[in-house]
Amino acid sequence: MGSILTEQRERSIDASQWASGNQIERDLVLTDADFARIRELIYQRAGIVLAEHKREMVYSRLAKRLRHHNMTRFTDYLVRLERQPEAKEWEAFTNALTTNLTAFFREAHHFPLLAEHIRNKPGPVTIWCSAASTGEEPYSLAMTLLETLGPKAAQSKVIATDIDTDALSKARMGIYPLEQVRKLDEARVKRFFQKGTGQQQGLARIRPEVSELVEFLPLNLLAPQWPVKGPFDAVFCRNIMIYFDKETQAKILKRFAPLMKPEGLLFAGHSENFSYISDAFKLRGQTVYTRA
Numbered sequence: 001m002g003s004i005l006t007e008q009r010e011r012s013i014d015a016s017q018w019a020s021g022n023q024i025e026r027d028l029v030l031t032d033a034d035f036a037r038i039r040e041l042i043y044q045r046a047g048i049v050l051a052e053h054k055r056e057m058v059y060s061r062l063a064k065r066l067r068h069h070n071m072t073r074f075t076d077y078l079v080r081l082e083r084q085p086e087a088k089e090w091e092a093f094t095n096a097l098t099t100n101l102t103a104f105f106r107e108a109h110h111f112p113l114l115a116e117h118i119r120n121k122p123g124p125v126t127i128w129c130s131a132a133s134t135g136e137e138p139y140s141l142a143m144t145l146l147e148t149l150g151p152k153a154a155q156s157k158v159i160a161t162d163i164d165t166d167a168l169s170k171a172r173m174g175i176y177p178l179e180q181v182r183k184l185d186e187a188r189v190k191r192f193f194q195k196g197t198g199q200q201q202g203l204a205r206i207r208p209e210v211s212e213l214v215e216f217l218p219l220n221l222l223a224p225q226w227p228v229k230g231p232f233d234a235v236f237c238r239n240i241m242i243y244f245d246k247e248t249q250a251k252i253l254k255r256f257a258p259l260m261k262p263e264g265l266l267f268a269g270h271s272e273n274f275s276y277i278s279d280a281f282k283l284r285g286q287t288v289y290t291r292a
């Protein structure tokens with residue numbers, strides 16, 4: 001419930017900034033044709049379906065890119081982008097249009113379910129976090145490995161991937177505002193974070209014991225090849241499928257199945273239902289799926 005509200009709040013912040021008209025100057029020209037082209041390009045590139053009402057969000061997020069290039073018309077930006085299929089700007093374009101909302105132990109009921117699943121595994125555990133964003137989710141998974149497996153967790157691994165390279169850079173740094181970290185149990189804060197001092201006051205860093213278990217890699221779920229191998233004990237694919245259409249979701253789910261151990265678990269976000277999309281998985285309950 002909390003995350004639904006936060007997701008809605010994020011959307012309305014974009015909208016209200018626009019509506020107020022004071023915080024974002026409307027000095028750049030975004031035509032209907034530009035907006036339609038942007039929607040097409042981000043769909044082709046990342047599978048993200050941008051609804052009609054996202055126009056203001058698109059304006060505010062891509063405005064930074066236009067200003068960076070001293071441009072005032074989205075048309076010019078798009079022409080330049082499309083003329084250079086290999087340009088680095090494609091990465092910035094994609095990063096600008098992703099939504100990275102996340103939190104430590106978001107949708108908290110999943111973590112005890114994961115702990116139960118891995119507790120008595122004989123060998124090392126491997127988890128794929130397929131929309132890792134700025135790192136809070138994969139670090140929460142690594143903390144769960146440490147809490148559940150103790151010293152044996154050192155042989156286990158969380159592979160954390162995302163299309164957004166800026167989000168991954170933040171994730172690799174593993175530094176978060178203390179106010180965000182303070183929402184966790186006191187025991188977790190003490191065990192898994194180092195509080196900053198001096199210039200780092202107000203920040204907390206993930207301890208190496210946790211970060212050593214996580215490997216970050218760029219990965220577009222639409223790409224024909226994925227640089228991850230499996231077999232995974234669990235795949236986390238939460239709050240990303242909502243941005244894709246059913247066809248894209250079905251293709252991705254079909255590719256997840258062979259990468260998972262037969263008894264592996266697939267974790268979905270609170271508003272994501274895979275039952276009607278793919279027969280590769282069946283619902284176990286509480287937005288957790290097993291291979292069919």
Ligand SMILES: C[S@@+](CC[C@H](N)C(=O)[O-])C[C@H]1O[C@@H](n2cnc3c(N)ncnc32)[C@H](O)[C@@H]1O
Nearest residue numbers: 046098101102131133163164220221238239240
């Ligand atoms: C809302 S965040 C969800 C983060 C986290 N899984 C959670 O539930 O808190 C969605 C993430 O999906 C990523 N994403 C969007 N399209 C993607 C794609 N085609 N391939 C991989 N990641 C993608 C975005 O960059 C973003 O970080």
